Amino acid sequence: MNRSYPFLVLAAVGLFATAPVLIDLAPYESTMGLVQKIFYYHVPSAMVMFLSALVCGVASALYLFRKNTAADRWASSAAELTVVFGLIVLVTGPLWARKAWGVWWQWDARLTSTLLMWMIFAAYLLVRRFGGPGAEKLAAAMAVFGMANVPFVYVSVNIWRTIHPTTRVVPTLAPGMRGVFWFAVLAFMVLLALLLPLRARLGARREELEELYLMGDEGE
Amino acid sequence: MAETGSEVNVMLLLRREWGSVVRVVVGVLVVLALAVPVATQATQPPPGGAPPAQEEFVPVKDLPHQEQLPGGPLVLAAYGFVWAVLLVYLWTIWRRLGKVEREMRALSERLKGQQRRIEGRM
Amino acid sequence: MFFRVAWLVMRKDLTVEVRSREILYTTAFFAVACVLVFSFALVKEGRPLEDAAAGILWIAVAFAGTLALGRTFERERHSETLRALMLAPSPRAAVYVGKLLGIVLLLLVVEAALVPLIGLLFNVPILARPLLLAGLLAAGTVGFAAVGTLFAAMLVRARSRDVLLPVLLYPITIPVVIGGVRGTAALFELPPSSEMAGMWMALLLFFDVVFVTLSLWTFEPLMTE
Numbered sequence: 114m115n116r117s118y119p120f121l122v123l124a125a126v127g128l129f130a131t132a133p134v135l136i137d138l139a140p141y142e143s144t145m146g147l148v149q150k151i152f153y154y155h156v157p158s159a160m161v162m163f164l165s166a167l168v169c170g171v172a173s174a175l176y177l178f179r180k181n182t183a184a185d186r187w188a189s190s191a192a193e194l195t196v197v198f199g200l201i202v203l204v205t206g207p208l209w210a211r212k213a214w215g216v217w218w219q220w221d222a223r224l225t226s227t228l229l230m231w232m233i234f235a236a237y238l239l240v241r242r243f244g245g246p247g248a249e250k251l252a253a254a255m256a257v258f259g260m261a262n263v264p265f266v267y268v269s270v271n272i273w274r275t276i277h278p279t280t281r282v283v284p285t286l287a288p289g290m291r292g293v294f295w296f297a298v299l300a301f302m303v304l305l306a307l308l309l310p311l312r313a314r315l316g317a318r319r320e321e322l323e324e325l326y327l328m329g330d331e332g333e
Numbered sequence: 334m335a336e337t338g339s340e341v342n343v344m345l346l347l348r349r350e351w352g353s354v355v356r357v358v359v360g361v362l363v364v365l366a367l368a369v370p371v372a373t374q375a376t377q378p379p380p381g382g383a384p385p386a387q388e389e390f391v392p393v394k395d396l397p398h399q400e401q402l403p404g405g406p407l408v409l410a411a412y413g414f415v416w417a418v419l420l421v422y423l424w425t426i427w428r429r430l431g432k433v434e435r436e437m438r439a440l441s442e443r444l445k446g447q448q449r450r451i452e453g454r455m
Numbered sequence: 456m457f458f459r460v461a462w463l464v465m466r467k468d469l470t471v472e473v474r475s476r477e478i479l480y481t482t483a484f485f486a487v488a489c490v491l492v493f494s495f496a497l498v499k500e501g502r503p504l505e506d507a508a509a510g511i512l513w514i515a516v517a518f519a520g521t522l523a524l525g526r527t528f529e530r531e532r533h534s535e536t537l538r539a540l541m542l543a544p545s546p547r548a549a550v551y552v553g554k555l556l557g558i559v560l561l562l563l564v565v566e567a568a569l570v571p572l573i574g575l576l577f578n579v580p581i582l583a584r585p586l587l588l589a590g591l592l593a594a595g596t597v598g599f600a601a602v603g604t605l606f607a608a609m610l611v612r613a614r615s616r617d618v619l620l621p622v623l624l625y626p627i628t629i630p631v632v633i634g635g636v637r638g639t640a641a642l643f644e645l646p647p648s649s650e651m652a653g654m655w656m657a658l659l660l661f662f663d664v665v666f667v668t669l670s671l672w673t674f675e676p677l678m679t680e
Binding site for chain 2: 311
Protein backbone atom coordinates (compact mmCIF):
# COMPACT_ATOMS: atom_id res chain seq x y z
CA MET A 114 0.00 0.00 0.00
CA ASN A 115 2.33 2.76 -1.19
CA ARG A 116 2.30 5.60 -3.69
CA SER A 117 2.34 3.32 -6.73
CA TYR A 118 -1.04 1.90 -5.74
CA PRO A 119 -3.25 4.41 -7.65
CA PHE A 120 -1.20 3.78 -10.79
CA LEU A 121 -1.74 0.05 -10.38
CA VAL A 122 -5.48 0.65 -10.10
CA LEU A 123 -5.46 2.74 -13.27
CA ALA A 124 -3.39 0.11 -15.07
CA ALA A 125 -5.76 -2.67 -14.01
CA VAL A 126 -8.82 -0.72 -15.12
CA GLY A 127 -7.18 0.03 -18.48
CA LEU A 128 -6.11 -3.57 -18.99
CA PHE A 129 -9.48 -5.03 -18.08
CA ALA A 130 -11.27 -2.51 -20.30
CA THR A 131 -9.18 -3.34 -23.39
CA ALA A 132 -8.97 -7.11 -22.85
CA PRO A 133 -12.52 -7.95 -24.08
CA VAL A 134 -11.91 -6.03 -27.33
CA LEU A 135 -8.64 -7.86 -27.97
CA ILE A 136 -10.19 -11.22 -27.10
CA ASP A 137 -13.01 -10.49 -29.53
CA LEU A 138 -10.51 -9.63 -32.29
CA ALA A 139 -8.34 -12.72 -31.73
CA PRO A 140 -8.68 -15.48 -34.36
CA TYR A 141 -10.96 -18.46 -33.77
CA GLU A 142 -9.45 -21.85 -32.99
CA SER A 143 -9.88 -24.40 -35.80
CA THR A 144 -11.72 -27.21 -33.99
CA MET A 145 -13.30 -25.53 -30.98
CA GLY A 146 -14.33 -22.21 -32.52
CA LEU A 147 -15.82 -19.50 -30.35
CA VAL A 148 -15.75 -21.43 -27.08
CA GLN A 149 -11.94 -21.53 -27.13
CA LYS A 150 -11.98 -17.83 -26.18
CA ILE A 151 -12.61 -18.93 -22.59
CA PHE A 152 -8.91 -19.83 -22.75
CA TYR A 153 -8.00 -16.12 -22.44
CA TYR A 154 -9.36 -15.91 -18.92
CA HIS A 155 -9.31 -19.54 -17.84
CA VAL A 156 -5.54 -19.98 -18.17
CA PRO A 157 -4.49 -16.57 -16.74
CA SER A 158 -6.68 -17.16 -13.67
CA ALA A 159 -5.08 -20.58 -13.29
CA MET A 160 -1.62 -18.99 -13.47
CA VAL A 161 -2.60 -16.40 -10.88
CA MET A 162 -4.06 -19.15 -8.71
CA PHE A 163 -0.77 -21.08 -8.77
CA LEU A 164 1.27 -17.94 -8.09
CA SER A 165 -0.99 -17.04 -5.20
CA ALA A 166 -0.73 -20.57 -3.78
CA LEU A 167 3.04 -20.30 -4.02
CA VAL A 168 3.01 -16.96 -2.19
CA CYS A 169 0.82 -18.52 0.49
CA GLY A 170 3.13 -21.49 0.91
CA VAL A 171 6.34 -19.45 1.10
CA ALA A 172 4.79 -16.92 3.48
CA SER A 173 3.46 -19.75 5.67
CA ALA A 174 6.92 -21.34 5.83
CA LEU A 175 8.37 -17.96 6.82
CA TYR A 176 5.74 -17.65 9.52
CA LEU A 177 6.41 -21.15 10.84
CA PHE A 178 10.19 -20.92 10.97
CA ARG A 179 10.79 -17.22 11.58
CA LYS A 180 7.62 -16.39 13.56
CA ASN A 181 7.03 -13.43 11.26
CA THR A 182 3.45 -12.23 11.84
CA ALA A 183 3.46 -10.03 8.72
CA ALA A 184 4.20 -13.17 6.69
CA ASP A 185 1.15 -14.80 8.27
CA ARG A 186 -0.99 -11.87 7.13
CA TRP A 187 0.27 -12.23 3.57
CA ALA A 188 -0.26 -15.97 3.71
CA SER A 189 -3.91 -15.67 4.70
CA SER A 190 -4.49 -13.02 2.02
CA ALA A 191 -2.87 -15.20 -0.63
CA ALA A 192 -4.94 -18.21 0.47
CA GLU A 193 -8.15 -16.24 0.06
CA LEU A 194 -7.11 -15.10 -3.42
CA THR A 195 -6.14 -18.67 -4.34
CA VAL A 196 -9.67 -19.74 -3.50
CA VAL A 197 -11.22 -16.82 -5.44
CA PHE A 198 -9.16 -17.36 -8.61
CA GLY A 199 -9.50 -21.12 -8.22
CA LEU A 200 -13.27 -20.68 -8.24
CA ILE A 201 -12.95 -18.82 -11.55
CA VAL A 202 -10.78 -21.62 -12.98
CA LEU A 203 -13.12 -24.36 -11.77
CA VAL A 204 -16.23 -22.68 -13.18
CA THR A 205 -14.91 -21.42 -16.53
CA GLY A 206 -13.23 -24.78 -17.21
CA PRO A 207 -16.43 -26.86 -17.19
CA LEU A 208 -18.20 -24.22 -19.31
CA TRP A 209 -15.49 -24.70 -21.92
CA ALA A 210 -15.49 -28.48 -21.54
CA ARG A 211 -19.25 -28.70 -22.05
CA LYS A 212 -18.76 -27.63 -25.65
CA ALA A 213 -15.28 -28.97 -26.36
CA TRP A 214 -15.57 -32.41 -24.73
CA GLY A 215 -19.35 -32.73 -24.46
CA VAL A 216 -19.26 -33.11 -20.66
CA TRP A 217 -19.02 -30.66 -17.79
CA TRP A 218 -16.43 -32.61 -15.88
CA GLN A 219 -13.87 -35.27 -16.69
CA TRP A 220 -12.06 -37.24 -14.00
CA ASP A 221 -8.59 -36.76 -15.38
CA ALA A 222 -5.37 -35.94 -13.60
CA ARG A 223 -5.33 -32.22 -14.30
CA LEU A 224 -8.89 -31.48 -13.29
CA THR A 225 -8.82 -33.71 -10.24
CA SER A 226 -5.59 -32.30 -8.90
CA THR A 227 -6.67 -28.71 -9.47
CA LEU A 228 -9.88 -29.38 -7.58
CA LEU A 229 -7.79 -30.99 -4.86
CA MET A 230 -5.53 -27.95 -4.58
CA TRP A 231 -8.53 -25.67 -4.38
CA MET A 232 -9.92 -27.83 -1.57
CA ILE A 233 -6.64 -27.62 0.35
CA PHE A 234 -6.75 -23.84 0.33
CA ALA A 235 -10.46 -23.80 1.12
CA ALA A 236 -9.64 -26.01 4.12
CA TYR A 237 -6.94 -23.47 5.05
CA LEU A 238 -9.60 -20.76 5.25
CA LEU A 239 -11.94 -23.06 7.22
CA VAL A 240 -9.23 -23.81 9.78
CA ARG A 241 -8.36 -20.16 10.22
CA ARG A 242 -11.99 -19.29 10.72
CA PHE A 243 -13.10 -22.14 13.01
CA GLY A 244 -9.86 -23.49 14.50
CA GLY A 245 -9.85 -21.24 17.55
CA PRO A 246 -6.58 -20.19 19.20
CA GLY A 247 -3.46 -21.55 17.52
CA ALA A 248 -5.24 -22.03 14.20
CA GLU A 249 -2.71 -19.85 12.36
CA LYS A 250 -0.01 -22.48 12.77
CA LEU A 251 -2.29 -25.31 11.72
CA ALA A 252 -3.28 -23.35 8.64
CA ALA A 253 0.36 -22.58 7.89
CA ALA A 254 1.18 -26.31 7.94
CA MET A 255 -1.76 -26.90 5.62
CA ALA A 256 -0.39 -24.32 3.18
CA VAL A 257 3.11 -25.83 3.23
CA PHE A 258 1.63 -29.23 2.34
CA GLY A 259 -0.61 -27.58 -0.24
CA MET A 260 2.40 -25.92 -1.87
CA ALA A 261 4.05 -29.32 -2.13
CA ASN A 262 1.02 -30.24 -4.24
CA VAL A 263 1.60 -27.42 -6.78
CA PRO A 264 4.44 -28.95 -8.84
CA PHE A 265 2.51 -32.23 -8.77
CA VAL A 266 -0.47 -30.51 -10.39
CA TYR A 267 1.71 -28.78 -12.96
CA VAL A 268 3.46 -31.90 -14.21
CA SER A 269 0.48 -34.24 -13.80
CA VAL A 270 -0.98 -33.26 -17.15
CA ASN A 271 2.24 -34.08 -18.99
CA ILE A 272 2.84 -37.42 -17.24
CA TRP A 273 -0.62 -38.95 -17.46
CA ARG A 274 -2.43 -39.04 -20.76
CA THR A 275 -5.40 -36.72 -20.36
CA ILE A 276 -7.74 -34.87 -22.68
CA HIS A 277 -6.88 -31.53 -21.10
CA PRO A 278 -4.60 -29.46 -23.39
CA THR A 279 -1.00 -29.75 -22.19
CA THR A 280 1.18 -26.89 -20.97
CA ARG A 281 2.96 -26.97 -24.33
CA VAL A 282 -0.02 -25.13 -25.83
CA VAL A 283 1.09 -21.80 -24.37
CA PRO A 284 4.63 -21.48 -25.81
CA THR A 285 3.43 -22.65 -29.24
CA LEU A 286 0.53 -20.21 -29.56
CA ALA A 287 -0.08 -18.65 -32.98
CA PRO A 288 1.04 -14.99 -33.23
CA GLY A 289 -2.54 -13.67 -33.38
CA MET A 290 -3.37 -15.49 -30.13
CA ARG A 291 -0.06 -15.05 -28.33
CA GLY A 292 -0.28 -11.26 -27.87
CA VAL A 293 -3.84 -11.38 -26.58
CA PHE A 294 -3.04 -14.22 -24.21
CA TRP A 295 -0.07 -12.51 -22.59
CA PHE A 296 -2.09 -9.30 -22.39
CA ALA A 297 -4.73 -11.18 -20.41
CA VAL A 298 -2.01 -12.73 -18.20
CA LEU A 299 -0.63 -9.25 -17.50
CA ALA A 300 -4.13 -8.02 -16.61
CA PHE A 301 -4.65 -10.83 -14.11
CA MET A 302 -1.17 -10.42 -12.63
CA VAL A 303 -1.78 -6.71 -12.05
CA LEU A 304 -5.09 -7.62 -10.46
CA LEU A 305 -3.31 -9.99 -8.07
CA ALA A 306 -0.76 -7.25 -7.28
CA LEU A 307 -3.72 -5.02 -6.44
CA LEU A 308 -5.82 -7.41 -4.39
CA LEU A 309 -3.03 -8.98 -2.35
CA PRO A 310 -1.89 -5.78 -0.55
CA LEU A 311 -5.51 -4.69 -0.17
CA ARG A 312 -6.44 -7.90 1.61
CA ALA A 313 -3.22 -7.79 3.67
CA ARG A 314 -4.19 -4.27 4.75
CA LEU A 315 -7.49 -5.61 6.01
CA GLY A 316 -5.56 -8.13 8.09
CA ALA A 317 -3.27 -5.43 9.47
CA ARG A 318 -6.23 -3.24 10.42
CA ARG A 319 -7.85 -6.15 12.21
CA GLU A 320 -4.70 -6.72 14.24
CA GLU A 321 -4.56 -3.03 15.14
CA LEU A 322 -8.16 -3.22 16.28
CA GLU A 323 -7.37 -6.19 18.48
CA GLU A 324 -4.48 -4.29 20.06
CA LEU A 325 -6.75 -1.33 20.69
CA TYR A 326 -9.24 -3.60 22.44
CA LEU A 327 -6.44 -4.97 24.65
CA MET A 328 -5.37 -1.44 25.53
CA GLY A 329 -8.97 -0.60 26.38
CA ASP A 330 -9.18 -3.59 28.71
CA GLU A 331 -6.04 -2.51 30.49
CA GLY A 332 -7.37 1.07 30.88
CA GLU A 333 -10.50 -0.01 32.71
CA MET B 334 -7.54 -43.35 -15.75
CA ALA B 335 -5.28 -43.24 -18.78
CA GLU B 336 -7.80 -44.91 -21.05
CA THR B 337 -10.69 -42.56 -20.39
CA GLY B 338 -9.15 -39.81 -22.54
CA SER B 339 -8.76 -41.90 -25.64
CA GLU B 340 -12.13 -43.54 -25.04
CA VAL B 341 -13.82 -40.17 -25.03
CA ASN B 342 -11.93 -39.16 -28.18
CA VAL B 343 -13.10 -42.29 -29.95
CA MET B 344 -16.63 -41.63 -28.74
CA LEU B 345 -16.48 -38.10 -30.10
CA LEU B 346 -15.19 -39.35 -33.46
CA LEU B 347 -17.92 -41.96 -33.61
CA ARG B 348 -20.47 -39.37 -32.69
CA ARG B 349 -19.27 -37.07 -35.47
CA GLU B 350 -19.55 -39.88 -38.04
CA TRP B 351 -22.92 -40.89 -36.70
CA GLY B 352 -23.93 -37.25 -36.90
CA SER B 353 -23.80 -37.22 -40.71
CA VAL B 354 -25.70 -40.50 -40.94
CA VAL B 355 -28.28 -39.26 -38.49
CA ARG B 356 -28.63 -36.00 -40.39
CA VAL B 357 -29.54 -37.89 -43.56
CA VAL B 358 -32.02 -40.04 -41.61
CA VAL B 359 -33.59 -36.97 -40.01
CA GLY B 360 -33.83 -35.26 -43.39
CA VAL B 361 -35.62 -38.24 -44.92
CA LEU B 362 -37.96 -38.40 -41.91
CA VAL B 363 -38.77 -34.69 -42.21
CA VAL B 364 -39.58 -35.04 -45.92
CA LEU B 365 -41.77 -38.06 -45.18
CA ALA B 366 -43.48 -36.25 -42.31
CA LEU B 367 -44.24 -33.32 -44.61
CA ALA B 368 -45.40 -35.57 -47.41
CA VAL B 369 -47.78 -37.70 -45.34
CA PRO B 370 -50.14 -34.86 -44.29
CA VAL B 371 -50.16 -33.56 -47.88
CA ALA B 372 -51.12 -36.99 -49.10
CA THR B 373 -53.85 -37.43 -46.47
CA GLN B 374 -55.13 -33.87 -46.92
CA ALA B 375 -56.19 -34.65 -50.45
CA THR B 376 -58.59 -37.35 -49.33
CA GLN B 377 -59.62 -36.11 -45.89
CA PRO B 378 -59.73 -32.38 -44.96
CA PRO B 379 -58.74 -31.70 -41.30
CA PRO B 380 -61.55 -30.46 -39.04
CA GLY B 381 -61.31 -26.69 -38.45
CA GLY B 382 -57.99 -26.43 -40.27
CA ALA B 383 -55.99 -27.43 -37.13
CA PRO B 384 -52.67 -29.23 -37.75
CA PRO B 385 -52.93 -32.98 -37.18
CA ALA B 386 -51.82 -34.19 -33.73
CA GLN B 387 -48.45 -35.93 -33.61
CA GLU B 388 -49.23 -39.60 -33.30
CA GLU B 389 -45.76 -40.89 -32.42
CA PHE B 390 -42.35 -39.58 -31.36
CA VAL B 391 -39.44 -40.73 -33.46
CA PRO B 392 -36.32 -41.25 -31.35
CA VAL B 393 -32.93 -40.33 -32.83
CA LYS B 394 -29.50 -41.01 -31.37
CA ASP B 395 -28.12 -37.49 -31.77
CA LEU B 396 -29.30 -33.93 -32.10
CA PRO B 397 -29.18 -32.46 -35.61
CA HIS B 398 -26.27 -30.09 -36.09
CA GLN B 399 -28.25 -26.83 -35.92
CA GLU B 400 -29.67 -27.82 -32.52
CA GLN B 401 -26.33 -28.62 -30.91
CA LEU B 402 -25.06 -26.49 -28.04
CA PRO B 403 -23.81 -23.10 -29.27
CA GLY B 404 -20.55 -21.77 -27.85
CA GLY B 405 -21.68 -18.14 -27.48
CA PRO B 406 -23.75 -18.40 -24.28
CA LEU B 407 -21.04 -20.53 -22.66
CA VAL B 408 -18.34 -17.95 -23.41
CA LEU B 409 -20.58 -15.16 -22.16
CA ALA B 410 -21.50 -17.10 -19.01
CA ALA B 411 -17.84 -17.75 -18.24
CA TYR B 412 -16.96 -14.11 -18.91
CA GLY B 413 -19.81 -12.84 -16.77
CA PHE B 414 -18.85 -15.21 -13.98
CA VAL B 415 -15.28 -13.86 -13.89
CA TRP B 416 -16.57 -10.32 -13.51
CA ALA B 417 -19.20 -11.31 -10.95
CA VAL B 418 -16.70 -13.14 -8.75
CA LEU B 419 -14.14 -10.34 -8.88
CA LEU B 420 -16.69 -7.62 -8.15
CA VAL B 421 -18.29 -9.56 -5.30
CA TYR B 422 -14.85 -10.22 -3.81
CA LEU B 423 -13.90 -6.53 -4.04
CA TRP B 424 -17.19 -5.64 -2.40
CA THR B 425 -16.60 -8.03 0.51
CA ILE B 426 -13.12 -6.59 1.11
CA TRP B 427 -14.52 -3.06 1.02
CA ARG B 428 -17.29 -4.00 3.46
CA ARG B 429 -14.94 -5.79 5.86
CA LEU B 430 -12.49 -2.87 5.81
CA GLY B 431 -15.33 -0.43 6.45
CA LYS B 432 -16.55 -2.47 9.41
CA VAL B 433 -13.10 -2.72 11.00
CA GLU B 434 -12.43 0.97 10.52
CA ARG B 435 -15.80 1.96 11.98
CA GLU B 436 -15.14 -0.21 15.00
CA MET B 437 -11.69 1.32 15.39
CA ARG B 438 -13.04 4.87 15.36
CA ALA B 439 -15.66 4.04 17.98
CA LEU B 440 -13.07 2.36 20.15
CA SER B 441 -10.54 5.18 19.99
CA GLU B 442 -13.27 7.68 20.90
CA ARG B 443 -14.07 5.60 23.95
CA LEU B 444 -10.40 5.32 24.86
CA LYS B 445 -9.99 9.10 24.60
CA GLY B 446 -13.01 9.64 26.84
CA GLN B 447 -11.52 7.28 29.40
CA GLN B 448 -8.20 9.10 29.31
CA ARG B 449 -9.91 12.46 29.87
CA ARG B 450 -11.76 11.09 32.87
CA ILE B 451 -8.55 9.73 34.35
CA GLU B 452 -6.78 13.04 33.80
CA GLY B 453 -9.75 14.93 35.30
CA ARG B 454 -9.53 12.86 38.44
CA MET B 455 -5.82 13.63 38.89
CA MET C 456 19.19 -41.06 21.19
CA PHE C 457 16.75 -40.19 18.38
CA PHE C 458 15.79 -43.77 17.59
CA ARG C 459 15.73 -44.75 21.24
CA VAL C 460 13.19 -42.00 21.98
CA ALA C 461 11.12 -42.99 18.96
CA TRP C 462 11.25 -46.63 20.03
CA LEU C 463 10.23 -45.80 23.59
CA VAL C 464 7.30 -43.62 22.49
CA MET C 465 6.09 -46.35 20.16
CA ARG C 466 6.47 -49.03 22.85
CA LYS C 467 4.56 -46.88 25.32
CA ASP C 468 1.65 -46.46 22.88
CA LEU C 469 1.60 -50.15 22.06
CA THR C 470 1.74 -51.18 25.73
CA VAL C 471 -1.24 -48.96 26.54
CA GLU C 472 -3.08 -50.36 23.53
CA VAL C 473 -2.27 -54.00 24.27
CA ARG C 474 -3.65 -53.58 27.81
CA SER C 475 -7.00 -52.12 26.79
CA ARG C 476 -7.22 -53.02 23.06
CA GLU C 477 -9.84 -50.26 22.89
CA ILE C 478 -8.62 -48.55 19.73
CA LEU C 479 -7.83 -51.79 17.95
CA TYR C 480 -11.24 -53.35 18.51
CA THR C 481 -13.27 -50.21 17.81
CA THR C 482 -11.24 -49.28 14.72
CA ALA C 483 -11.37 -52.79 13.28
CA PHE C 484 -15.11 -53.00 13.86
CA PHE C 485 -15.60 -49.58 12.29
CA ALA C 486 -13.56 -50.64 9.24
CA VAL C 487 -15.74 -53.74 8.79
CA ALA C 488 -18.88 -51.62 9.14
CA CYS C 489 -17.50 -49.29 6.46
CA VAL C 490 -16.97 -52.22 4.12
CA LEU C 491 -20.59 -53.31 4.59
CA VAL C 492 -22.04 -49.82 4.10
CA PHE C 493 -20.07 -49.24 0.91
CA SER C 494 -20.87 -52.73 -0.35
CA PHE C 495 -24.56 -51.87 -0.25
CA ALA C 496 -23.83 -48.69 -2.20
CA LEU C 497 -21.60 -50.27 -4.83
CA VAL C 498 -23.12 -53.70 -5.43
CA LYS C 499 -25.73 -53.77 -8.18
CA GLU C 500 -27.89 -56.85 -8.84
CA GLY C 501 -25.56 -59.05 -6.86
CA ARG C 502 -22.45 -57.97 -8.73
CA PRO C 503 -20.00 -55.33 -7.47
CA LEU C 504 -19.09 -52.45 -9.78
CA GLU C 505 -15.72 -52.55 -11.48
CA ASP C 506 -12.82 -51.88 -9.07
CA ALA C 507 -15.26 -51.58 -6.15
CA ALA C 508 -13.18 -53.91 -3.96
CA ALA C 509 -10.03 -51.77 -4.15
CA GLY C 510 -12.02 -48.60 -3.55
CA ILE C 511 -13.86 -49.99 -0.55
CA LEU C 512 -10.63 -51.34 0.97
CA TRP C 513 -8.99 -47.90 0.86
CA ILE C 514 -12.08 -46.03 2.01
CA ALA C 515 -12.21 -48.33 5.04
CA VAL C 516 -8.50 -47.77 5.71
CA ALA C 517 -8.81 -43.98 5.43
CA PHE C 518 -11.91 -43.77 7.63
CA ALA C 519 -10.60 -46.19 10.24
CA GLY C 520 -7.26 -44.37 10.19
CA THR C 521 -8.94 -41.06 10.97
CA LEU C 522 -10.78 -42.66 13.86
CA ALA C 523 -7.61 -44.26 15.24
CA LEU C 524 -5.67 -41.00 14.97
CA GLY C 525 -8.39 -39.09 16.80
CA ARG C 526 -8.61 -41.65 19.61
CA THR C 527 -4.84 -42.00 20.05
CA PHE C 528 -4.35 -38.28 20.57
CA GLU C 529 -7.51 -37.94 22.63
CA ARG C 530 -5.86 -40.37 25.04
CA GLU C 531 -2.74 -38.17 25.17
CA ARG C 532 -4.83 -35.07 25.69
CA HIS C 533 -6.91 -36.57 28.45
CA SER C 534 -3.95 -37.07 30.75
CA GLU C 535 -1.85 -34.16 29.44
CA THR C 536 0.85 -36.66 28.47
CA LEU C 537 1.58 -35.04 25.12
CA ARG C 538 2.66 -31.88 26.91
CA ALA C 539 4.89 -33.97 29.16
CA LEU C 540 6.43 -35.60 26.09
CA MET C 541 7.03 -32.17 24.57
CA LEU C 542 8.66 -30.91 27.76
CA ALA C 543 11.02 -33.88 27.95
CA PRO C 544 14.61 -33.08 26.86
CA SER C 545 14.39 -35.21 23.73
CA PRO C 546 14.20 -34.33 20.04
CA ARG C 547 10.58 -33.59 19.19
CA ALA C 548 10.90 -35.19 15.77
CA ALA C 549 11.68 -38.46 17.58
CA VAL C 550 8.38 -38.20 19.46
CA TYR C 551 6.68 -37.72 16.10
CA VAL C 552 8.37 -40.77 14.61
CA GLY C 553 7.36 -42.84 17.65
CA LYS C 554 3.71 -41.83 17.40
CA LEU C 555 3.75 -42.42 13.63
CA LEU C 556 5.16 -45.93 14.03
CA GLY C 557 2.55 -46.79 16.64
CA ILE C 558 -0.32 -45.71 14.41
CA VAL C 559 1.11 -47.42 11.32
CA LEU C 560 1.43 -50.70 13.24
CA LEU C 561 -2.13 -50.42 14.53
CA LEU C 562 -3.48 -49.75 11.04
CA LEU C 563 -1.47 -52.60 9.58
CA VAL C 564 -3.12 -54.98 12.07
CA VAL C 565 -6.54 -53.66 11.03
CA GLU C 566 -5.64 -54.08 7.36
CA ALA C 567 -4.50 -57.65 7.99
CA ALA C 568 -8.08 -58.40 9.05
CA LEU C 569 -9.64 -56.24 6.33
CA VAL C 570 -7.89 -57.68 3.27
CA PRO C 571 -9.06 -61.31 3.72
CA LEU C 572 -12.58 -60.02 4.33
CA ILE C 573 -12.49 -58.04 1.07
CA GLY C 574 -11.06 -61.06 -0.73
CA LEU C 575 -13.85 -63.22 0.61
CA LEU C 576 -16.73 -60.83 -0.04
CA PHE C 577 -15.69 -59.62 -3.48
CA ASN C 578 -13.96 -62.74 -4.72
CA VAL C 579 -10.73 -60.95 -5.66
CA PRO C 580 -7.32 -62.65 -5.94
CA ILE C 581 -5.61 -61.21 -2.85
CA LEU C 582 -2.89 -63.85 -2.94
CA ALA C 583 -1.90 -63.37 -6.58
CA ARG C 584 0.90 -60.88 -5.75
CA PRO C 585 0.96 -60.89 -1.93
CA LEU C 586 4.22 -58.93 -1.56
CA LEU C 587 3.18 -56.17 -3.92
CA LEU C 588 -0.21 -55.88 -2.22
CA ALA C 589 1.46 -55.70 1.20
CA GLY C 590 3.88 -53.10 -0.14
CA LEU C 591 1.08 -50.93 -1.54
CA LEU C 592 -0.83 -51.12 1.74
CA ALA C 593 2.24 -50.32 3.81
CA ALA C 594 3.33 -47.41 1.61
CA GLY C 595 -0.18 -45.98 1.51
CA THR C 596 -0.62 -46.35 5.25
CA VAL C 597 2.69 -44.61 5.98
CA GLY C 598 1.78 -41.68 3.71
CA PHE C 599 -1.67 -41.32 5.22
CA ALA C 600 -0.46 -41.67 8.81
CA ALA C 601 2.50 -39.30 8.30
CA VAL C 602 0.19 -36.38 7.55
CA GLY C 603 -2.43 -37.64 9.97
CA THR C 604 -0.07 -37.84 12.95
CA LEU C 605 1.19 -34.31 12.34
CA PHE C 606 -2.27 -32.77 12.12
CA ALA C 607 -3.78 -34.83 14.92
CA ALA C 608 -0.91 -33.77 17.20
CA MET C 609 -1.47 -30.11 16.34
CA LEU C 610 -5.22 -30.40 16.74
CA VAL C 611 -4.90 -31.64 20.33
CA ARG C 612 -5.18 -28.02 21.46
CA ALA C 613 -7.85 -26.93 18.95
CA ARG C 614 -11.50 -26.55 19.83
CA SER C 615 -13.28 -28.42 17.04
CA ARG C 616 -10.62 -31.09 16.51
CA ASP C 617 -13.06 -33.89 15.62
CA VAL C 618 -14.32 -32.03 12.56
CA LEU C 619 -11.08 -30.37 11.57
CA LEU C 620 -8.99 -33.55 11.38
CA PRO C 621 -10.81 -34.99 8.34
CA VAL C 622 -11.21 -31.51 6.83
CA LEU C 623 -7.44 -31.06 6.85
CA LEU C 624 -6.40 -34.64 6.28
CA TYR C 625 -8.48 -35.78 3.32
CA PRO C 626 -7.63 -33.10 0.74
CA ILE C 627 -3.91 -33.54 1.42
CA THR C 628 -3.90 -37.32 1.44
CA ILE C 629 -6.13 -37.87 -1.60
CA PRO C 630 -3.06 -38.40 -3.85
CA VAL C 631 -2.14 -41.29 -1.56
CA VAL C 632 -5.66 -42.72 -1.73
CA ILE C 633 -5.65 -42.42 -5.54
CA GLY C 634 -2.32 -44.24 -5.74
CA GLY C 635 -3.48 -46.93 -3.34
CA VAL C 636 -6.82 -47.53 -5.06
CA ARG C 637 -5.41 -47.58 -8.61
CA GLY C 638 -2.49 -49.81 -7.61
CA THR C 639 -4.70 -52.25 -5.70
CA ALA C 640 -7.26 -52.28 -8.51
CA ALA C 641 -4.48 -53.25 -10.93
CA LEU C 642 -3.61 -56.18 -8.63
CA PHE C 643 -7.24 -57.29 -8.28
CA GLU C 644 -7.69 -57.51 -12.05
CA LEU C 645 -7.61 -60.84 -13.86
CA PRO C 646 -4.78 -61.33 -14.66
CA PRO C 647 -3.15 -58.97 -12.13
CA SER C 648 -0.99 -56.28 -13.69
CA SER C 649 2.24 -55.99 -11.69
CA GLU C 650 3.55 -53.30 -14.01
CA MET C 651 0.72 -50.85 -13.28
CA ALA C 652 0.82 -51.67 -9.57
CA GLY C 653 4.57 -51.03 -9.58
CA MET C 654 4.08 -47.60 -11.14
CA TRP C 655 1.54 -46.60 -8.50
CA MET C 656 3.78 -48.06 -5.81
CA ALA C 657 6.58 -45.74 -6.99
CA LEU C 658 4.20 -42.79 -6.77
CA LEU C 659 3.18 -43.81 -3.25
CA LEU C 660 6.82 -44.06 -2.19
CA PHE C 661 7.47 -40.60 -3.66
CA PHE C 662 4.60 -39.18 -1.62
CA ASP C 663 5.82 -40.99 1.49
CA VAL C 664 9.21 -39.34 1.17
CA VAL C 665 7.68 -35.88 0.58
CA PHE C 666 5.14 -36.18 3.40
CA VAL C 667 7.49 -37.63 6.00
CA THR C 668 10.21 -35.07 5.21
CA LEU C 669 7.77 -32.17 5.40
CA SER C 670 6.28 -33.50 8.64
CA LEU C 671 9.66 -33.96 10.31
CA TRP C 672 10.63 -30.50 9.16
CA THR C 673 7.49 -28.76 10.46
CA PHE C 674 6.76 -30.77 13.61
CA GLU C 675 9.25 -28.87 15.77
CA PRO C 676 8.00 -25.30 15.02
CA LEU C 677 4.37 -26.45 14.98
CA MET C 678 4.44 -27.97 18.44
CA THR C 679 6.22 -24.99 20.00
CA GLU C 680 3.73 -22.85 21.87
